[in-house]
Amino acid sequence: MALLGRHALESSEIDGLLDEAVAMVAETLDVAFAAVFQRCDDGDDLLMRAGTGWRPGVVGSVVAGTGPDSLAGAALGTATPLLVDDWKHEERVTPSPVLLEHGIECSMSAVIRGTPRPFGVLATHTTQASAFTDDDVFFLRAVTNVLAAALTRHAIEEELRNKEAEARLVLEAGHMGTWRWATDTDRVWWSAELEAVFGVEPGQFAGTRDAFVEIVHPDDRAMVTDEIANAVAHNAELSYEHRIVRPDGVVRWIDGRGRKIPNVGGEPDQWVGVGIDITERKAAEFERGRLLEQEHAARQAAEHAHRELEEALARLDALLEHASVGFAFFDTEFRFVRLNQPFADISGLDFADHLGKNIEDVLPALWTRVETEFREALATGEPVVDVEVSARTEAAPGRERHWLASSYPVVGHSGDVLGIGAVVVEVTVLKRTERATALIARANELFASSSDVDTVIDQVTRLAIPGFADSCHLYLRKPDGSHRVRITHVDPDLEARLVEADARWPLDRDGRRAGILLQGDGTRLLSNVTPEMRAEMAEDEQHRQLLEEHGVVSAIAAPLQAGGRHLGALLFNYTAVSHREYDADDVRLAEDLATRFAQAIENARLATEAARAQNRLTVLARLGELATIELDTHARLDAVAQSVLPAFAEACAVYLLDKDADRLQLVAVGNVDPSARAAIGEPGDTKPLPLDAGVPACRTVREGRPVLVGETGPDDFRPSLDEREQDAGGRTSVIGSMICVPLHNDNGPMGALQFGSSEPNHYTEADVALAEEVARRIAPSVEHARRFEREQAVTEMLQRSLLPEHLPKMPGVSVAARYVPAREEATVGGDWYDVIPLPGGAVLLAIGDVAGHGVRAAAAMGRIRNALQFCALDGLGPSQLLTRLNEHFYAINDADMATLLLVTLDTLTGSMRYASAGHPPPLVLRANGDLQYLQGDGGPPLCAAAESRFPETHAFLAAEDLLFLYTDGLIERRRESLDVGFGRLGDVLRNAPRDLEVLADDVLERLVGGSPADDVALLVVRPVDDGDTFEMWLSARPRELASLRTNFEAWLKRFGTTRAERYEIVVAVNEAAANAVEHAYGIGDAEFFVSARHDDGVVTVAVQDTGKWREPRPRGNRGRGLRMMEALMDHVDVEPAADGTAVRMERRLTGAQE
């Protein structure tokens, strides 16, 4: 077994191995017979391939069946060796003739496995029955295993060798082999190469024509046999291409060629040829053919699509012809491919003029509005729906039409966009209806929202522009037959010139211009206005040019009629701006607008009439109220002038005859619009009118009856304005109409009342009656005023003459004063004020009120004032002054009681001393807004008692503080507590303007309105920092002195001082300051104040402390400081007082700057 195994591994020759195997089995088992049967390729038989013990001729020829009834066949089907112990009793298998021939009694067989099927069977036999043991069976099986392994290895090696040979052959032959065919025997020889081409094992080709045909692909067999038969029949060259199905199932293409070998000497016919494997070439050919086929199919599909499109378009055409909306189909370049008549109607061009043309060229106006959307549809493949388009086309050049345009991309079967389809629906009528509805709605809103004719007129012509007209003219007939005109145009510049032209060339009374009727009873439509028509209307060449520029191309003139009255006309024009044209629909809209407008005007007129009737009642009621209020004459006349406004008049004027009864003087005016006051003028700025003048006011007085002026001339209302003012340009033109009525007293006319309205022909006879009623009611007041006018003038003149003509001007302080006499003559006089400068920069302020009124009080006031001026120069303080005045006037028993407030103010330091003789307290408004009344003990009024005390109080007034002195007329009201008056004054002062003169006027205006019930005097004082002053508060500490010196010297440098001068002045100031420090009560929070002023080359210094100075001691060091001051300064004054000491020094500067 080991030997056999080794041999099986080494041997490359199957026959040798099998021979050795059978010999070894027979020898080992000690039997005569052994054999190997090999299974044949067809699988039906087993051929004895090797054997031992058999008679000659058996090995290589005996065949055993593979069926289960033979010994070998049975072994094939099972892995277990088959043992036949005794053939005599064997029933499973039948003995073959060869076994019987050799007298075999006992047999054993085992399968030799192989891949993919068993190789065969190993069998051993003996002529003795039951010769084999189990070990023998096992042995046989082992041998077959060794053989199987060896044979499998051989089979693999052989297959490898065959494959290599095949590949080599194919390569060498170039897929080509040769054949030879003998026609007589029909035998066919194939070269090894051809066998390889046909996939036949070498030498295995059966060698017949049928065997060849068998390999040919069934589909090609008929062709191949026909070709062969044909070639043979015609002795022609054989050539064909056919497929074969190789035994392994692979299909190949073969190019077969052959020809008959020339026949020599009766030999049988023979054909030779080649077979070439052309599978690869065929594959390439096939691929090309497939591509060609695809191309062809694609071409056919395209043609089909085109036919389809044509059909679709044809169907579309049919649809389009009968549609009421516009359809069009454009290619991708927006050229018309198809359209229907409604679409062609858009342009007004012929149907044929569209096709092939670009929409941009055919419908440029439309295209500019839809280009974006259409291009978008083309680009995105998404439809665009309902784009609103308004345009004018050649079809109707003067008419704007409206459409809703939609576009959708047209996509072919291939998915490509073929073009754009468009659907256009005309909505012009709808649009126009909408527009008309909107216009009417706006008009209704306007007419409903305003009952004011002016507003309505102002806006109605704007309504139509620019939707319904480029320009709009309104002509409203006035009572005198002229027209009120309102013109609007889309271009404001042209509008202004049209207005100007209309004023220059107005319509005549019949509503014609240049003989052409613009304003008639019926509506007129001029749908197409030609240049000739425009020229006809022109008044001259300049007018013609303007009308040409205006360029009306179409117009509607609608009459304005309401309540059977013809009011005017409303003109709507389309011009060169839009080139549109009116049609019948527009006429209806114009008429509708005109009717509504006329009704609105009529309603406004009726409303005005009703309002005026109401106004008359209002005016009478107000006049009744006036009679119950106490007012002086001027106030009453002013009140009358105001009370008729605005209900009855926009302006009112009152004239009175002067004492010689030959001139009229304007005494009061009223005007609704304050900005127009200049047009009416102020009473005082006009000259008296000679009574014989022709103006309405004079006529009324002369004739003693009302004058109604429907349209006033330029100087009718205010003839008293001087020429310069009248020349200033139609100021009185604000008055359009007026009424003038006389003011009567018992002796006849004493003046005139004048009422004016900006509107011409505003007043009616009913208004005249009202005016007369007004005059009748106020006449008694006016008469009363005239009687006392002169007396009052005398008192006031005296009073004013006794007051200072000018206030003294002082550095460091601003002062303003006012005296306003009482409006009633009976209460004029007695209030006064004075401002008296004192040596050393102080000032005495006085304000007083003498009891009683009239000339007597004025005279008493004058005497007190003189006495005060005299005493003040003695250097007395407020308290001493009051004491002296009281003694004096009480003694001579010459004056009524009088109140008086005196204040001395040091303008350098702001230090104030004041004392009061029964006078209201002064008021101080601090720079920070704090307000305080300077309360003091005060004394009784002057002349109240023989001996009165007037305590003095001290206060400070800093720069920018305000001291306010006044008399009680400013704050007192009847039935009102004084506190209320004080509060009112404080409120006014807090919000008063800064400038003192303006402030004084403002306070008077706000508190007494320029016409007080009692006299009013006031005096306002404010210390000002004018740069020439020095002010410094210092703590009472020695170390402060160096700072003072530095600051003071710096200040002195401003005024051209020499170095020595500055040094000396600084030393003097320092000495005074050192004293203030030394004298201060303690060294705590005490302060002192250094102030100085430079005025005209003189420096005045004041050092004010809160301590008490000692008199200088002749030999003491303290006295030395004072002596130094006196030596260094021109003048030194020390004022000791209970609450502090003031040092005042002066020095004149030499003026040389170092």
Next chain:
Amino acid sequence: MSGIGRVELTRSNDTLVAQLRGELDLSNVEEIRTLIVAALGNDASGLVLDLSGTTYLDSTGVRMIFDLAQRLQSRRQRLRLVLDDDALTRRVIAVTKLDEQVPLHPSVDEALAALSA
């Protein structure tokens, strides 16, 4: 000492030289006077007050000089002032008639020479 003025004290033989520099006013006079008096003692033959560096002198400064003069006189010590002819303080010296009580010299050397003479 107040920042505005100061005194520098030196001795020349038995004479005390006090140089007053800067400003003398109510705020520092007392302090300066104390320093000088302390330095003076009873043995010095005299005091030279050099005011040539004094930029400001008020009545308290003048008073201090008068006080010193009185004090020195009672101890038989002598006092000399040094002051430039064109010094601004000269006006104050003149106004207070200090120059009538205390001799003035234009320099310290001259003042010392006058004292030793």
